[in-house]
Amino acid sequence: MNYFDINDIDNLQQWIEEAKELKKNPLKHKALGEDKTLVLLFFNNSLRTRLSTQKAGLNLGMNVMVMNFGQEGWQLEYGDGEVMDQGKSEHVIEAAQVVSQYADVIGIRAFAKFENKEEDYQEQVLTAFMKYASAPILNMESAIGHPLQALTDMITISEFNTKPKPKVVLSWAPHPRALPQAVANSFAQYANASDFDFVITHPEGYELAPQFVGGAKVTHNQDEAFKGADFIYVKNWSPYVDENYGQVMNTDENWRISAEKMALTNDGKFMHCLPVRRNVIVDDAVIDSENSLVIEQANNRTYAAQIALKKILESIEK
Amino acid sequence: MNYFDINDIDNLQQWIEEAKELKKNPLKHKALGEDKTLVLLFFNNSLRTRLSTQKAGLNLGMNVMVMNFGQEGWQLEYGDGEVMDQGKSEHVIEAAQVVSQYADVIGIRAFAKFENKEEDYQEQVLTAFMKYASAPILNMESAIGHPLQALTDMITISEFNTKPKPKVVLSWAPHPRALPQAVANSFAQYANASDFDFVITHPEGYELAPQFVGGAKVTHNQDEAFKGADFIYVKNWSPYVDENYGQVMNTDENWRISAEKMALTNDGKFMHCLPVRRNVIVDDAVIDSENSLVIEQANNRTYAAQIALKKILESIEK
């Protein structure tokens, strides 16, 4: 099996419970990955994902080999039948098959390039690797999804939730640069699969792709969305709509998360995937408050990666 | 012992057979490298060599430390008596001795720079490391040789060969950039040391250095060379001849490997060290055919590295 997106999870609640068990005893399954090799390929920079996925592999007893594909390797070609006489030195057909021979599991991070919306939303890089690789693929954030982050967030909400059906809000916030929709997409997808009263709030023009919005309530009124919320999950993303795809169209400071806005919630918890720009996305007073879960989220990255790797390793064993 | 080139192999056929044994049971000698450290120094980018050599070390139970010398370190001086008041921060005299103290084996990749043919053909970097290092050196592709690749290729031919004396052809093919002669040099050297009917074919002006051509037949007629061949090994290289050293003098598409050309062979196998530019070096129809061995070659990189490391480790033990 791959861990590409939510469709690779047979039972989300069970994965969450198992991850919480791993957190209590991270080394319990150290024999499972013995003499197995995890290769992590980074096409983009990383801090949390890099270290937590390595750590998860080590906790499972795996060997881990890390490669920065762009800096230490070269550009890959993804097109069919291309005459490769320009800047790209190797086709993914070979690269994926080759890496598979040195790896028992391949982790890949490859962000949206914002050059071609269709290519991004077809998940060009991950799709090609899954097509040609003979080893299972672990998605470490792709063009349009970040399933390890979303799984982390569900684990974290599960740890802090006290209600049968908490109100969970995904709120856009401003950022000076154009960021991918990946984190927001996956969070929405996993929230929709959970027993949440789930609301998405963002300015006009910032609608997420319909397949991720699903049945969530959507409002442009951030204050209305925050009322009575138990969890506020904040993230910037750039527009999905064709005419403004991947551009910065709005930096309205009124969307920044302040103590006043948090006061509208039901003593709501503040969540963000990090890295976060302080006093742009969120005020110091909020992220430094007792209700901020951002560090525990980062901690749970290890166990999200570990449960995904454990499931993959178990699927190989069979 | 070092593994610098073919002269470090006491018995090529025996190494090939041992590598094939390692492939059946890669972890059999995991105790041999226990508590031993393999340091891999990359002066140039790498995919296969980086991952397969790490993997080979792990299979032997070694710790592996990888360093990108240029990006993570600084430029080295190689000259004797130089006043180092320019851009080079450390002399190889110190660097080689220092790294030796943290390593039981040092792998080095350092390509031809094409600035000075004499320096390239004297193997400035590897020679200096072998001179000053107290730890054994593993050549992960030097200015003029790629002995791990050539060993890999001999293993692969051995696996697929069905004849007492197969016809093996090394063919030049076009490429938009100037590439080193290293892979072609080593392939020719190892092929000459094997029981092959060995032919080299390339355009005029692309003669390899005489010490590597050895007793091989050389022809400028690619079609003639391909007739009845059992293995077609394809590689671009730039001219060795003084006046055009390291320049692109020919990009003639007629040299690209097509299905028509392969039809001249005796159901010949297609080989390439990768990365390969599709539809420039070779047509999709050839590399995607059943006769293409390129992925199995990449797989054998692990066992070529592993037999070389095993021999080095055994030489330390004595």
Add this chain to the structure above:
Amino acid sequence: MNYFDINDIDNLQQWIEEAKELKKNPLKHKALGEDKTLVLLFFNNSLRTRLSTQKAGLNLGMNVMVMNFGQEGWQLEYGDGEVMDQGKSEHVIEAAQVVSQYADVIGIRAFAKFENKEEDYQEQVLTAFMKYASAPILNMESAIGHPLQALTDMITISEFNTKPKPKVVLSWAPHPRALPQAVANSFAQYANASDFDFVITHPEGYELAPQFVGGAKVTHNQDEAFKGADFIYVKNWSPYVDENYGQVMNTDENWRISAEKMALTNDGKFMHCLPVRRNVIVDDAVIDSENSLVIEQANNRTYAAQIALKKILESIEK
């Protein structure tokens, strides 16, 4: 405990003796670090520190994860209350807490930036990490100190010293680029804490900060300083004085270490932390002489890191 500077050492002589014991049997404490993770964060390039600290961790049985923060991550913000709408993507408040969750020990290298003397001398980066991290911090060279190098140097002097109170000289030497004071600062600090006749010699304008000079004798007469010396420790540094802070004010070749100067000593040993520019800092004849300890210094880097890591691990165990 952290190993930030000399104040973290309870008994310097005992640390030196323990390091010498580790050197005899580096793997004796391999169980101590089992299932513990050492994360090494490099904000600057490194050869010796990178490999020797990794090696020290491996000798103690630790897992080691290495990250080049700038190249593989992004720029950090250190200021309080900053509106992070410029080039910095993450605040050290989050980064330090996050990395702590994947690490049992965090090694950090972050040089002086020479942009702001006050920031450098307040150790902005290391101080912030020590403030916010929940894991112990290992200083792998900070803005104004290099305590692993100084510990190495004390171990090396201890190995070669034959006197109750050797004469030890720290001498400035010329260099084409502006270098930090870190190595000189720490060497002076550790030498002052040892039973040495300790002399510092440098041109006018190159005075080190008073807190590092301590009670050492200081002279601008290099020849006078060298007379009868047992150990000559050479290093370039740029001026500490406000008006010329971090600038190259002097490249006087007369300060280069020659055989003639060494002849003034009591058959003195030559020491340098490396990398060294030959024939700029020191003549070939000196560094290549039998009295040169530079390679043994580099070797001792492993055991300095190992004793520091061992002390940190033992402090965690308690």
